[in-house]
Amino acid sequence: MEEFRITFLPEHKAVYIDRGTDLLTAALKTGIHIYNSCGGEGVCGRCKVVVKKGIYITEDSGRISEKEREEGYVLACRTTPESDMEVLVPEESMLGDLEILTEEIKTTRLAGLYTPVEEIEEEHYKAALKIFKHGPLSTKIFLKLPKPTIDDNSGDADRLLREIKKQHKEINVIQMGLSNIKRLPRLLRESDWKVTATLGNRNKTTEVVLIEPGDRSRENFGVAVDIGTTTIVAYLVDLNSQKVLGTKASYNPQVDFGEDVISRIIFAQHEKGLEKLHHAVIDTVNSLIDNMIKEASLTLDDVTAVISAGNTTMTHLLLKIDPTQIRKDPYIPAVNFMPIIRASEAGIKINPRGLLMCLPCIGSYVGGDIVAGVLASGMYKIKDISLFIDLGTNGEVVLGNKEWLLACSTSAGPCFEGGGLTSGMRAMKGAIQNISIKNNFLEIETIGNLPPKGICGSGIVDIISELLKNKIIDRSGKIKENKICKVRDSEGAKELVLVEAKDSATLKDITIDENDIKNLMHSKGAIYTGIEVLLKEAGFNKSDIKHVFIAGGLGTALNIRSAINIGLLPDLPEKNFVFLGNTSVSGAKACLLSSEAMDYAEIIANKMTYLDLSTSSSFMNNYSAALFLPHTDIELFPSVKKLL
Amino acid sequence: MERLIEKWQDKINEVVIGSKKPIKIGGETGVYFIDGEDKCPNPPKVAMEVWDMEPEAWPDVLKSNFEKALRDPAEWAKMCVDKFSADLICLRLASIHPDLKNTSSQEAGKTLEKVLKAISVPLVIIGSSSPEKDNEVMAHCANVAKGENCLFGVATQENYKTLTAACLSAGHSIISEAPIDINIAKQLNILICDMQFPLDKIVIHHATGALGYGLEYTYSIMERTRLAGISGDKMLSMPMISFAGQEAWRTKEAKTYAKDTGVLWEIATCSAYLNSGADILVMNHPKSVKEIKKAISQLCDKN
Numbered sequence: 001m002e003e004f005r006i007t008f009l010p011e012h013k014a015v016y017i018d019r020g021t022d023l024l025t026a027a028l029k030t031g032i033h034i035y036n037s038c039g040g041e042g043v044c045g046r047c048k049v050v051v052k053k054g055i056y057i058t059e060d061s062g063r064i065s066e067k068e069r070e071e072g073y074v075l076a077c078r079t080t081p082e083s084d085m086e087v088l089v090p091e092e093s094m095l096g097d098l099e100i101l102t103e104e105i106k107t108t109r110l111a112g113l114y115t116p117v118e119e120i121e122e123e124h125y126k127a128a129l130k131i132f133k134h135g136p137l138s139t140k141i142f143l144k145l146p147k148p149t150i151d152d153n154s155g156d157a158d159r160l161l162r163e164i165k166k167q168h169k170e171i172n173v174i175q176m177g178l179s180n181i182k183r184l185p186r187l188l189r190e191s192d193w194k195v196t197a198t199l200g201n202r203n204k205t206t207e208v209v210l211i212e213p214g215d216r217s218r219e220n221f222g223v224a225v226d227i228g229t230t231t232i233v234a235y236l237v238d239l240n241s242q243k244v245l246g247t248k249a250s251y252n253p254q255v256d257f258g259e260d261v262i263s264r265i266i267f268a269q270h271e272k273g274l275e276k277l278h279h280a281v282i283d284t285v286n287s288l289i290d291n292m293i294k295e296a297s298l299t300l301d302d303v304t305a306v307i308s309a310g311n312t313t314m315t316h317l318l319l320k321i322d323p324t325q326i327r328k329d330p331y332i333p334a335v336n337f338m339p340i341i342r343a344s345e346a347g348i349k350i351n352p353r354g355l356l357m358c359l360p361c362i363g364s365y366v367g368g369d370i371v372a373g374v375l376a377s378g379m380y381k382i383k384d385i386s387l388f389i390d391l392g393t394n395g396e397v398v399l400g401n402k403e404w405l406l407a408c409s410t411s412a413g414p415c416f417e418g419g420g421l422t423s424g425m426r427a428m429k430g431a432i433q434n435i436s437i438k439n440n441f442l443e444i445e446t447i448g449n450l451p452p453k454g455i456c457g458s459g460i461v462d463i464i465s466e467l468l469k470n471k472i473i474d475r476s477g478k479i480k481e482n483k484i485c486k487v488r489d490s491e492g493a494k495e496l497v498l499v500e501a502k503d504s505a506t507l508k509d510i511t512i513d514e515n516d517i518k519n520l521m522h523s524k525g526a527i528y529t530g531i532e533v534l535l536k537e538a539g540f541n542k543s544d545i546k547h548v549f550i551a552g553g554l555g556t557a558l559n560i561r562s563a564i565n566i567g568l569l570p571d572l573p574e575k576n577f578v579f580l581g582n583t584s585v586s587g588a589k590a591c592l593l594s595s596e597a598m599d600y601a602e603i604i605a606n607k608m609t610y611l612d613l614s615t616s617s618s619f620m621n622n623y624s625a626a627l628f629l630p631h632t633d634i635e636l637f638p639s640v641k642k643l644l
Numbered sequence: 645m646e647r648l649i650e651k652w653q654d655k656i657n658e659v660v661i662g663s664k665k666p667i668k669i670g671g672e673t674g675v676y677f678i679d680g681e682d683k684c685p686n687p688p689k690v691a692m693e694v695w696d697m698e699p700e701a702w703p704d705v706l707k708s709n710f711e712k713a714l715r716d717p718a719e720w721a722k723m724c725v726d727k728f729s730a731d732l733i734c735l736r737l738a739s740i741h742p743d744l745k746n747t748s749s750q751e752a753g754k755t756l757e758k759v760l761k762a763i764s765v766p767l768v769i770i771g772s773s774s775p776e777k778d779n780e781v782m783a784h785c786a787n788v789a790k791g792e793n794c795l796f797g798v799a800t801q802e803n804y805k806t807l808t809a810a811c812l813s814a815g816h817s818i819i820s821e822a823p824i825d826i827n828i829a830k831q832l833n834i835l836i837c838d839m840q841f842p843l844d845k846i847v848i849h850h851a852t853g854a855l856g857y858g859l860e861y862t863y864s865i866m867e868r869t870r871l872a873g874i875s876g877d878k879m880l881s882m883p884m885i886s887f888a889g890q891e892a893w894r895t896k897e898a899k900t901y902a903k904d905t906g907v908l909w910e911i912a913t914c915s916a917y918l919n920s921g922a923d924i925l926v927m928n929h930p931k932s933v934k935e936i937k938k939a940i941s942q943l944c945d946k947n
Contacts, residue, residue, distance in 0.1 A: 476801060476835055625827040632827050632834070 004081040008032050009052065009088040023049060023076035023087060028256055035093050040077035044259070044420075047076040048093050054085030065491060091506045092423075092454070132594035136239040137305040137340075137357060138200045138209060141167060142217040145193040156184040160208070164197060171199075176208040187213060198304050200355045201595050202340045209304065210353045219302045221245070222592045223289055223350070226369060226585035227310030227318055228252060229261055229393045230417050230426065232284050233585045236292040239305070242593050246292040251426075253280040254317070259414050260393055261313040261365075265323045278320040282347040285318075289350065303350035306343045309359040309588040311367030311394060312336070318358070319346050331364040331612075337605070357598070359588060360605035365409035365612075370396045371605050372587025375597060377549040377580060380405060380604050384546035387531060389569070390583075391416045391457070391552035395527045398608070399534040399545075405608040406538055410530035415523040416457035416552065422495070423510045425454030430505050432459040432498070433557045437466045440484050442498065447557075451505040455498075455512070458557040460520055463498070463512060465562035468629050469643055472496070475629045477517040524568035525626035530613065531570060532622050537611060542570045542636075551583040564640065567630030571637040649681055650674070652874035656881050657844040658686065659817055662766025663793045667731060669847075669923040670883035673874065675867075676921055677943050687944045688918055690933055691768055691926045692730035693889060694720045696747070696755045697739040702928075703899045705906055709930050717755050718762035725763050728930040729937065732795075734768040735759055740781045741772035749784035756785050760792060768885070768926070770797040770819070779806040786810035795819060795885075795924075798849060801832050808839050817845040819885055824851050824858070824865050826872070826880070833879045847924070848884045854891035855913045863920045870921035886917040889927035907931045915939055 006026045007014040013030040024047050027034050035046045045063025051072045058079040076087075143163050146152060154162060161174050188195060191213030198210040198220070220240055226233040233249040254277050257267040268274040285308075293300060308318060312333050316323040321334045343349075343356035359368030370390060379386035381402055388398040395412030398405055418424035418431065425431050430453035434445040446452050455463065467473045472482045479487055479494040486497040495513035504510050535542065548569065550558065560577050563569040569577070580586070590597040613619045625632040630640045658671040667689060674681040676688075698714045699707070713720040717735065724730040737752050739745040760767065769785060771778030783806055786796060797819030799807045804820070811818045820836055822829035829848055837843060850865050866884055873881035892898055892913040898906035910932040914925050918939065927933050 474835055474838060476831060621827070624825055625830075627827070628831045628834075632830050634834075 004054075005084045006081060007084075007086045009086060011089075017081065019082070020080055023074075023079045023081070023085075027076060027087075027089065032089060033094070033251075033253070033256060034076055034089060040257075041263075042075055042078045045075060046093065048073050048090065049076045049079075050074075050088040050090060051079075052086040052088050054087075055082040056080065056085060057082060062491075092508060132590055132597040132600075134242060134593060135201075135595040136220070136593050137222060137307060137591070137595070137598070138198055138220065138239065138355060140196050140198050140217040140220040140240075140304070142196050142215040143167070143194070145188065145195070147193055156188055157181045160184065160188075160195075160197065160211070164199070164208070168199075171206045173205040174199075174208060175202075175205055180208060180211055184211065187211060198353075200305070200340075201598075202355060209355065210351065219298070221296075221298060221303045222305040222307065223292070223303060224585055224588035224592045225285055225288075225306065225308045225310075226372075226582055226588060227281060227285075227308055227314040228369065228584065229259075229311065229314065230255065230414070232281070232288065233582055234285065234288040234292065235585055235589050236289075236296060236303075237589055237592055239593065244589070245296045248288040248292050250284050250288055252314075253284055256280070259419055260411075261311065262327055264317070265313060265327045268317070268323055274317070274320060274322060277317045278347070281314070281318055286347075286349045289348070300349060301351045304354045305357070305592060306348055306350055306354065307357045307359070307588045307592040309368045309372035309584045311369050311396075312361040312364055313367070315358050315361060315368055326364045333361060333364050336361045336363070337602070357591070359591060359601055362407055362605055362608045363610040365394065365411075366396055366407045366608070366610050368601075368605075369584035369587075370398060370407060371601050371608070372585075372591070373549075373551045373580070373583035374398055374405065374587075374604050374608070375590060375601050376583040376587040377551075377578075379547065379549060380600070380607070382547075385540060385544045386547040386549060387534075387545050387570075388549045388551065389527065389531070391527070391550060391558070393417060393419075395523070395530065397527065397530040397534060399531070399538055399540075400608075404538075405604065406534050406611055407608050408530050408534060408611045408613050410526040410613065412523040412526045413519065415460065415520050418454065418456045418460075420519045421455060421460060421516045422513055423454045423498075424460070424516070425456055427456040427458070427557065428453075430454070431456035432510070433462075434559060435459060435462045435466055435498075437470050437484060442484060444499065451503065452499050452510055453505040454510060456557075458559065460512070460516070461524075461566060461568060462559050462562045464517060464520055464629070465559070465565040467496070468565060473517060473629070475644075477514060477521050477629060479514055479517075520566075521627050521629070524563075524566055525623055528567055528570070528626045528631070529619055529623040532626075533613060533616050533619050534611065536618060537616075542572065545570065545572060546576065548572065548577045549580050549583075550577060551580045564637065565630060565643065567626060567628070567637060567640075571630075571639050654874050654876040654881060656870070656873050656883055657846075659795075659844055659847055659883050661732070661768075661793060661795050661817055663791065664764040665766070666793065667766055672870070672921075675870065675874075677919060684944070686923070688922060688940055689731040689924050690937055690940070691732035691734040691924055692724040692728060692930075692933060693734045693736060693926055693928050694724060694759070695736050695738050696752065697745060699738070702893065703906060705903055706893060706929055718758040721759045722762045724930075725765050728933055730765065730933065732766045732768055732924065733759065733763055734770065734926045736770050736772075737781060737785070738772050740777050741774045742777055743774075744772070746777075747781075749781045752781045753784050753788040756788050760789060766794065767792065768795045768797065768819075768924070775800075775803040779803065782807050783810040786814040786816055789816065790814040793817070795847060797821065797885075799832065799836060801828055801835070804832060804836060805839070808836050808841050811845070812839065812841055817847060819847050819849050820882075821849040821851060824853075824862055826865055826868055829869060830877070830879045833882065837879070843878065843882070846882045848880070848882045849887065850884070852887050852891045852917070854888070854895050855909055855916070856897070857891065857895060859913060859916055863916055866917065866920040866922065883923035884921055885924040885926065886914075886922040887926045888914045888917045888922070889925070889929070889932070893928055911935050918943075 002019045003016045015030045017026045058074040196212045196216040200207045200209040222239050224235045236246040258264045337360045338358040340357045343354045361367040390396045395410040398407040418426045429448040430450040431447045432455045436443045493514040495511045499510035501509050630637045634641045655673040656670040668686045671685045713723045721733045739747040795817045798821040820832045892910035898909045
């Protein structure tokens with residue numbers, strides 16, 4: 001087979017690929033992450049690259065404008081080489097730094113919001129301490145065993161268990177593996193009968209996970225991970241003091257294989273697809289853990305437990321379980337309540353005998369991240385009816401109180417994470433997050449106050465709201481001529497220039513076109529309709545909702561007023577809305593620290609009823625009514641009616 | 645046993661079309677033809693369709709009624725009024741479509757003038773389903789017919805602004821069309837009203853299906869629209885027009901050799917829509933027109 005050398009600019013990374021291999025695959029091999037949301041199907045048009053040298057075959061795509069074609073733009077996933085090539089990856093196609101700086105983003109993104117960051121975090125911290133009894137997934141206890149004598153002649157292992165039971169009368173069943181027993185005779189004698197036992201809470205029984213010489217009871221750490229479709233976030237937690245020692249976040253590199261869960265499930269069916277997806281997530285989790293450990297000056301052996309919260313597909317891929325059945329009628333996952341296993345079995349590198357727990361899932365499209373979210377919100381403990389909304393790619397909505405919980409997944413799409421938009425980007429530095437029009441002038445606020453690079457989810461919500469208020473777009477999302485923003489034609493659709501090329505970090509205009517607005521309307525319509533259907537199924541009205549909890553990476557910077565103006569959130573008093581930020585990881589953390597919280601997670605998972613919107617007759621009808629700004633029935637949004 | 649008669653809180657807008665012999669449609673305060681409920685001050689009307697070119701796809705059984713008049717829209721329109729007692733004429737400017745004759749705005753305007761001169765009944769004017777060309781021609785025609793108070797169509801969610809503006813300035817009424825979707829129908833009415841277009845000059849059209857081709861679906865959407873309108877939804881309280889005739893004649897059944905199948909198909913389709921609340925039925929065959937008119941007068945006389 002003929003091989004060609006492909007060089008990627010501006011980084012000058014080169015790779016040899018066969019004839020017939022596409023440029024997207026080639027880029028991946030060099031470690032360059034090119035933005036794409038369809039998994040290389042040639043649909044999303046995000047993987048644009050510029051051919052500088054070489055002969056190639058490419059497929060025509062409507063995603064490439066005439067002008068771009070002349071400049072040598074092609075879709076990387078649809079282009080194969082016929083000779084050695086030099087390819088430029090433009091800034092807007094780069095996935096950017098893989099690492100998200102959580103702390104930095106948190107502080108800037110939360111500035112000037114309804115609930116300041118410290119408050120949320122502190123309250124959470126306090127709440128977690130208050131609500132749940134401390135009882136981590138794994139506990140270390142220091143034991144001074146009496147030396148055996150001719151009278152006290154219990155075996156080594158029996159002696160160890162006897163002492164544990166003496167100290168912890170509440171423990172009934174204790175298990176210990178053969179490998180630990182084999183190590184005991186030497187270990188006990190060499191450590192002068194002073195050892196530390198790590199007890200793991202494993203599927204309702206207690207297991208002696210690990211025995212170490214000396215007193216190591218203070219070095220007990222765990223990791224809570226949120227495996228999102230788009231982002232992976234990890235917390236390193238001291239299991240004794242309950243303090244968070246470090247946080248790290250990174251993109252889910254599975255994005256290279258498709259932006260939403262469905263395209264990843266499809267990819268998993270490709271040859272070695274499941275393996276690639278599994279490794280993508282495991283490698284990331286391992287490197288996040290590794291980095292946190294190093295920064296806290298610990299070793300991997302000190303980490304004895306990992307807990308993960310993710311949607312059902314993400315949980316399957318983490319465990320390398322084939323997710324195929326999730327998208328096939330009747331949509332049955334391999335497992336909802338995953339037993340606790342050794343982390344090493346899933347490929348996670350911590351103490352080799354450390355445990356991995358996955359938060360239980362509800363069904364194919366509502367997973368452990370939502371269970372964690374409901375746990376973190378506390379809505380399952382109060383009498384009032386609350387609403388929980390996860391503004392992510394899947395857009396899950398939960399309605400309920402301490403007696404019942406009803407959940408659905410609305411497949412909102414990647415809009416709120418900046419996907420599917422002409423100038424969209426994730427909430428990273430330089431992303432436009434808030435916008436306002438004052439005195440016919442557009443004021444833009446970016447994350448980190450840097451020159452604008454693109455628009456993130458909260459930015460797009462703000463933009464649409466402002467455009468609607470200032471009558472730059474009509475209620476169907478069509479752009480009108482106006483005095484504030486430049487309007488121009490872009491391949492059949494009108495577009496607005498928000499930032500001119502000279503002022504942007506990418507030296508390209510930052511624009512929003514009618515298709516972007518339509519995409520957002522589809523996303524917000526799906527979430528709103530999900531809420532409506534849940535209310536209807538449960539027999540309640542909007543006015544019965546006392547609290548609305550909003551979760552998700554975008555949630556923290558979201559302007560509630562704007563979200564109501566565009567009809568994403570129901571028209572309720574702003575004081576009813578509570579931002580919770582990433583509830584997936586905070587819920588997971590609570591479970592890591594308390595077996596009581598974990599019991600609650602199971603209760604929540606058992607209590608929650610999953611409503612499949614695809615079989616709901618009212619969804620489609622309500623949905624098309626929601627594809628308007630804010631809604632076809634303006635009476636549902638009295639506060640917006642006054643504004644328009 | 646005493647019968648329960650539903651009381652509705654609102655009424656459908658009355659729309660006046662035409663200038664010489666204006667007609668009034670709408671004004672319902674109940675559901676059509678239901679005993680004791682149908683306060684329908686203005687009985688439904690029948691419009692007959694006239695093309696600005698010979699409709700080649702029409703079966704002979706339909707064409708033969710008009711003979712030579714098919715080549716002269718003015719004569720054709722006159723024939724429909726004088727001979728077949730059409731209440732309105734619906735002029736379809738089919739020839740302006742770029743794929744057909746690509747007739748210019750000026751020529752279309754002249755045809756319109758001739759038709760206007762030939763008849764005194766109100767006129768419905770619709771385009772060729774080529775959005776760009778329609779916009780150009782309809783804007784011109786709206787001006788040509790200024791003061792005649794015609795009903796112009798069709799405005800869709802993707803293409804309503806030009807037609808709305810043209811009708812607004814020339815004082816015509818407008819047909820707002822949605823693809824059998826009550827929400828889109830309402831959204832479009834909101835958008836048209838946002839351009840300061842008067843509510844009592846809008847007539848709703850739900851894209852129609854013939855008998856056996858989605859009739860029930862359109863039927864229930866029209867029924868729901870009417871119920872919403874008389875229940876107080878201002879953005880759905882417009883009279884409705886139905887292009888039922890063209891749909892019936894498009895079916896393969898209507899084109900069979902059995903001579904009356906098409907007529908029966910048109911009658912069945914139109915009488916169904918009559919009951920679902922249509923205020924104007926646009927029809928084709930004189931025989932079915934006669935039958936439907938008879939049905940209307942019988943249904944209305946009953947009370």
